[in-house]
Amino acid sequence: MDGLYIAQQLINALSYGSILALLAIGYTMIYGILGLINFAHGEIFMIGAFCAYLLLAFGGSPFLIGLLAALGGAVIVGMLIQRTVYAPCLKRNPEVLTVFIASFGASMGLRSLFTMIFGDSRRAFPTPDSLEGILITDSGLFLNVKDIWIFGIVLVLVLGIALFVRFSRTGMAMRAVAYDANAAELAGINSQRIVLYAFVLGSVLAGVAAVAYGMSFGVVTPSMGYLIGLNAFIAAVLGGIGNVPGAAVGGYIIGLGEIMFVALLPPQFSAVRPIFVWMLLFLILFVKPTGLFRPNIKIE
Amino acid sequence: MLRMEQVVAGYGKAEVLHGINLFIAPGEVVALVGPNGAGKTTTIRCITGEVSPRSGRIFYREEDLGGETPHAVVARGISCAPEGRHIFGNLTVQENLQVGGYLLASRKKIRERIRWVCDLFPKLWERRGQLAESLSGGEQQMLAIGRAIMNEPRLLLLDEPSLGLAPIIVDQVYERIGEISREGVAILLVEQNVGLALEISSRTYVMESGKIRLEGESVDLEHNPYVVNTYLGVK
Numbered sequence: 424m425d426g427l428y429i430a431q432q433l434i435n436a437l438s439y440g441s442i443l444a445l446l447a448i449g450y451t452m453i454y455g456i457l458g459l460i461n462f463a464h465g466e467i468f469m470i471g472a473f474c475a476y477l478l479l480a481f482g483g484s485p486f487l488i489g490l491l492a493a494l495g496g497a498v499i500v501g502m503l504i505q506r507t508v509y510a511p512c513l514k515r516n517p518e519v520l521t522v523f524i525a526s527f528g529a530s531m532g533l534r535s536l537f538t539m540i541f542g543d544s545r546r547a548f549p550t551p552d553s554l555e556g557i558l559i560t561d562s563g564l565f566l567n568v569k570d571i572w573i574f575g576i577v578l579v580l581v582l583g584i585a586l587f588v589r590f591s592r593t594g595m596a597m598r599a600v601a602y603d604a605n606a607a608e609l610a611g612i613n614s615q616r617i618v619l620y621a622f623v624l625g626s627v628l629a630g631v632a633a634v635a636y637g638m639s640f641g642v643v644t645p646s647m648g649y650l651i652g653l654n655a656f657i658a659a660v661l662g663g664i665g666n667v668p669g670a671a672v673g674g675y676i677i678g679l680g681e682i683m684f685v686a687l688l689p690p691q692f693s694a695v696r697p698i699f700v701w702m703l704l705f706l707i708l709f710v711k712p713t714g715l716f717r718p719n720i721k722i723e
Numbered sequence: 724m725l726r727m728e729q730v731v732a733g734y735g736k737a738e739v740l741h742g743i744n745l746f747i748a749p750g751e752v753v754a755l756v757g758p759n760g761a762g763k764t765t766t767i768r769c770i771t772g773e774v775s776p777r778s779g780r781i782f783y784r785e786e787d788l789g790g791e792t793p794h795a796v797v798a799r800g801i802s803c804a805p806e807g808r809h810i811f812g813n814l815t816v817q818e819n820l821q822v823g824g825y826l827l828a829s830r831k832k833i834r835e836r837i838r839w840v841c842d843l844f845p846k847l848w849e850r851r852g853q854l855a856e857s858l859s860g861g862e863q864q865m866l867a868i869g870r871a872i873m874n875e876p877r878l879l880l881l882d883e884p885s886l887g888l889a890p891i892i893v894d895q896v897y898e899r900i901g902e903i904s905r906e907g908v909a910i911l912l913v914e915q916n917v918g919l920a921l922e923i924s925s926r927t928y929v930m931e932s933g934k935i936r937l938e939g940e941s942v943d944l945e946h947n948p949y950v951v952n953t954y955l956g957v958k
Contacts, residue, residue: 592825599811599822606809609771611797611826611874719813 431564432686433679438570438639440678441577445632446655447662447670448584449625455601455665455719456621457513462526463504465652466533467626471497471633472548472643473537479549486551494630501626504529505619530652537645545644548637573635580631581671584624588667593620601665601719650697654681657704665719673715677703724749724909725770725801725878730779732769739765741933742779747878752900752910754920754941756954757930763913764806766930767880770911771803772796783878798826802876806883806913808867812856816847819855819866823873833873840869843899861892865899872903879903882913897923917954921945929954 446468453461474496475489484492512525556568588594599607600617608614636651637643658677662669677700684699685692707714725747733739739762747753755763768774770781772793781788783799791799811819820840824833841848844865850858855866864884871879881900885893893916901923904910914920921927921941929937929950937949944950 592821595814595818595822596825598814598818602811602813603809605773605793606805606811607822608773608793609797609803609805609809610822610870611794612822613792613794717813721812 427563429683429686432682434564434566434570436679436682438567438573438635439682440675441573442632442635442639442651442674443655443658443678444581444671444674445577445628445635446652447658447674448581448667449628450656451659451662451665451667451670452597452621452625454659456597456604456618457509458519458720459509459513459522460526460656461504461509461625462652462656463508463529463533464625464629464655465648466530466537467497467501467504467648468629468633468636468652469537469643469645469648470500470533471626471630472637472647473541473645475634475637476546476548476643480546486554490631490634493633494627497626497630497633498623500533501622501629502619505622530649534645534649541645543645545642548641548643550638550641554638569638573639576631577635580628581668584628585668585671593617597621598665598719602721654697654700657700657707660704661707661714663714663716663718666714666716667719669714669716669718724751724784725911726782727766727769728780728782730766730769730776730781732765732774732776732779734765734774738777739933740769740776743769743930743933743935745928745935745938747909747911749877750904750907750909751926752904752912752924754912754914754924754927755930756914756917756920756927757936759915761930762933763930764882765933767803767805767882767911767913770796770801770880797874797876800875800877801880802871802874802878803880804864804867804871804882804884806886808863810855810858810863810866810870812854814855815852816855816858816866817851819870820847820851820873823870826874836873836875840873843902844869861888861896864888864892864896868896868899868903872908876908878909878911880911880913883915884912885914885916885919893919917950921950 446464449464450461471493475493478484478492479489508525508529512522550569554569554572558566558568588597596607596612596617600612600614604614636647654677655674658673659670661676662673681696681699685696727743727745730740730743731738743766755766757763765774769776772791775790783801788796811822814822820837821833824836827833827836846862847866847869850862858866868884884896888896897919900910912920912924921944924941927939927941927944928935
């Protein structure tokens, strides 16, 4: 086990970490603003991937159109879930448990619906040849061209969103609503609109993550959002809930950590990969429940 | 400028306000005093739109406020510094003020307004880069008031601005409230410290158990035997 091996594993984990980072931002924004865990976020991601897959595999569309379809599909599903599940639920019975179960139900319902329509088999996601290819460095590291694209685009997106939340008027309003929605209303902020913005923004990122997943893993399935969604949620907790840059960092830590965990253990242990994330979650909850960075919610 | 007519309101099964009538004229400072649980904060929340009255009406500049959401009420020119201050602890002092000016037209306008607020409360300028949660109680109250006047309100609702503050800080805060009033902003002041409220206001409503028990010019109420015995103590 040498440095080259570890470096190669880290490089292999970059795309996975990027996907987790994008999804974790969605979880953290919605949790911060609405105080609810949007378990259906993984399914928003999955449906985005299917939108791109259907257009690319059967419609023969250009790759960019597939990407836009993933964004559009994710946003529509995200807004639908907000309108038809969360808004009525919060209005009638804003108890944590009710919303929690509704969120779980939306997640399972969508996953089952897609399994019913498409079956549970893996479907090959077509990545254009122009994005395929491997670079080999002098030291012998292998770099997938598509992984470089994914990492680069995600980095720009994460930076952009972090700056937006930090400096823009809407971003500041988002942080204010996350901390105290009532006080934000009293400052003239339409908190319902901010909630909608958070869903739209989170879903856009889920759409990007969906295409990145398709490119990186080469397949889509109706259950693709389940485990990765949970991991991304834990990444959001790790980064300090409500903290957007924190969620991104959390995503990379979990993504890279998970891969390294498998890489450093003997091969027969590779099936215990999910355990790493749960161990990490327990560790966070025991040692520092607020996460690595400052949460952006009011802690009583 | 603001008129409440027979307003009845409450939470769940409990009725808190049993028919409140009050009015505030432009530029006037009106105090609303009374013991804990009398319904003072609920009255404020009816005006801000946080609580919907069960019956009765609230007029602002001769328009019915009924059913407006809080952010829409703010847009009409009514701002509130709520009880317990409710500043955004995760935001810096400057960001708190910027959020307070959310409805202002431009960044330039927000900057000018922040300068104006900080002229009034110089401490806020000194602390502008700090997280608001790191402020002292008095500074947080000043920030809550500063944030409320960012949107250039015509009517300012202040709920217990003296709560939990040292007397010397209370004096400072009240001095500033006087200055805001001299800018022509009408103020509805909810206050448990009745002596203080009578001093700064032109008219006062005394509220007990969800009803207006007494109302009148503050100078008269200061010598009203009931007010003296119940709220001011025998001097």
